[in-house]
Amino acid sequence: MTTSVVLFTRDLRLHDHPPLRAALDRSAAVVPLFVRDRAVDAAGFAAPNRLALLADCLRDLDAGLRDRGGRLVVRSGDLVGQVCAVVGEAEADEVHVAADVSAHAHRREELLRSALEARGCRLHVHDAVTTVLAPGSVTPASSDHFAVFTPYFRRWGEHSVREPLAAPRRVRVPDGVGSERLPGRKGLTGLSPGLPAGGEREARKRMTAWLRGGVTGYADHHDDLAEDATSRLSPDLHFGALSPAELVHRARGRGGPGAEAFVRQLAWRDFHHQVLAARPHASAADYRTRHDHWRTGAAAEADVAAWKEGRTGYPIVDAAMRQLRHEGWMHNRGRLLVASFLTKTLYVDWRVGARHFLELLADGDVANNQLNWQWAAGTGTDTRPHRVLNPTTQARRFDPDGAYVRRWVPELAGLEGRSVHEPWRLPKEERSGYGACPDPIVDLAEGLDRFKRARGRD
Structure with a gap:
């Protein structure tokens, strides 16, 4: 009887799963395996919100496999070592895995292929899965x-x-392959209150x-x-x-x-x-350098803290940052606004913002997060790298009635119409009723001038 191992990574589903379908077509038994890779944890990607959704996904995947007569095998530690251990326990001939694009994924594939070949086991990498x-x-x-x-x-x-594949009707898992307990949300701290449930x-x-x-x-x-x-x-x-x-x-x-x-x-x-x-280096280095000398020091750190906490004094920026903290998610237009504000109006390194997003985003991955941040910073693929999004102009265009701001910045809920986007313009006696609203941490014209000078465009 031939046996295959299907290594699940960022493809935690049963519908339209080419590696699983290939393994089932080629082998009498299959070991569905997920390895909690400690290298990913060590790199700082084990953020609470994503750990919670990962736990949801693994439990749902296991439930779906059990409905089909199978089960999910979960291990933790060195990924290559754990895969090889399961191959040995199951006497597997093949391992199937989805291709991925990060530098870590490339190294993982090379090491895994070499280790499996030494055991006489073939590695099949499937494209167009993620x-x-x-x-x-x-x-x-x-x-x-x-x-x-x-x-x-x-x-x-x-x-x-390619045409989507149906979920399998039956998955036979061989006996004798042990599994750790499935992870859960219990014990996780720092979760966003509005985080949704995960799983297929x-x-x-x-x-x-x-x-x-x-x-x-x-x-x-x-x-x-x-x-x-x-x-x-x-x-x-x-x-x-x-x-x-x-x-x-x-x-x-x-x-x-x-x-x-x-x-x-x-x-x-x-x-x-x-x-x-x-260009795997683009996860940490400029895709197209602008030779920026990003602001550092106490003043920059104070600005970053205000940005993270949603108290920049620009309500549209603060609303988006508060949504991120509450939901582990942010509207795409909000992401553009806050990224432009940090990198161009405050002139702070895009990596600072990308790191903060990865600490909170349920959907945070290297490709989309890092390269979208580079696009906003003008160091990536944007064909207009020096464009600056004015937060008040953007607010009037994409939140014309101020409903989004009032939802996430409740201290301004009493302000009517577009005045909610520029509370600092209110008369002193009227503004006193909104004392919790901070003054803007930077004048937009001054921020724009600083950015232009830094990029040599003054």
């Missing part, structure tokens, strides 16, 4: 990756997307509801902060509780401008993954 198209499958004639989104998207849209079953409910209704208005309202007309599926995509390929097929089947706009956002996700696959 992305719609495999990084490197769409390239320009003169480079190994696209550095600008628009031409990438044009070529991306010309490629066919909840994710598929969210996907179905989104495609039935929300996606219709996405093209017109996805930037509307108060309406919150986005899918909120990014944490499900991060953990692989949903298949991006299946999402593209189902959205295209729905049709219409909203679905097309949503598919474009999935292409953005693929775009960032192909950039990081080609």
